[in-house]
Amino acid sequence: MLKILPALAAAGCTVGGGTPGYEPPQPIAFSHAQHAGELQIDCLHCHFGAETSRHAGVPPANVCMNCHTQAKKDSPEIAKLRDAISSGRPIQWVKVHSLPDFAYFNHARHVGAGVACASCHGAVETMVRVRQEPAMTMGWCLDCHRTTAQAATARLDPPRDCAACHY
Secondary structure, eight states, X not given: OTTHHHHHHHTTOBOSSSOTTOOOXXXXXXXXXXXXXXXXXXXXXXXXXGGTSSOOOOOOHHHHHHHHTTTTTTOHHHHHHHHHHHHTOXXXXXXXXXXXXXXXXXXXXXXXXXXXXXXXXXXXXXXSSOOOOSOOBHHHHHHHHHHHHHOXXXXXXXXXXXXXXXX
16 A cells, blocks of 8 residues: 555645635635735634644634624625524535545644645635635645755654555
């Protein structure tokens, strides 16, 4: 099995549920271009789980309402948000970035190491609807780990062995 992994990576086998350009419609129109771009709201303000958890997670609807009880409160999209909260019905967001079960990824490790969200998610602050930008193949991840480890100013030594992501 170990002999086949480098061949799979070199062949560009994807490790994600989407491909570059995957941009599914969402149940509530949410513009990262407006929130992260124009308003410059930091990723971690909404996706606070990325600092402490394996998953960044979608923010609870109440986080949105911290602002939207005042801002754009009459918007049809905010009405959908209010309806979901009042009914106790979860919003069925469509996952954009997805890794298979056999690949372990921990947001907290990457955020704690200072890896910028855009390194993996692209320029989200320019996206009206989030889309997957990089291919997120095993080779792509390994290239980042190798480049980081080889950098002259590297203070990090990311793992490059199979067991770091596959166990």
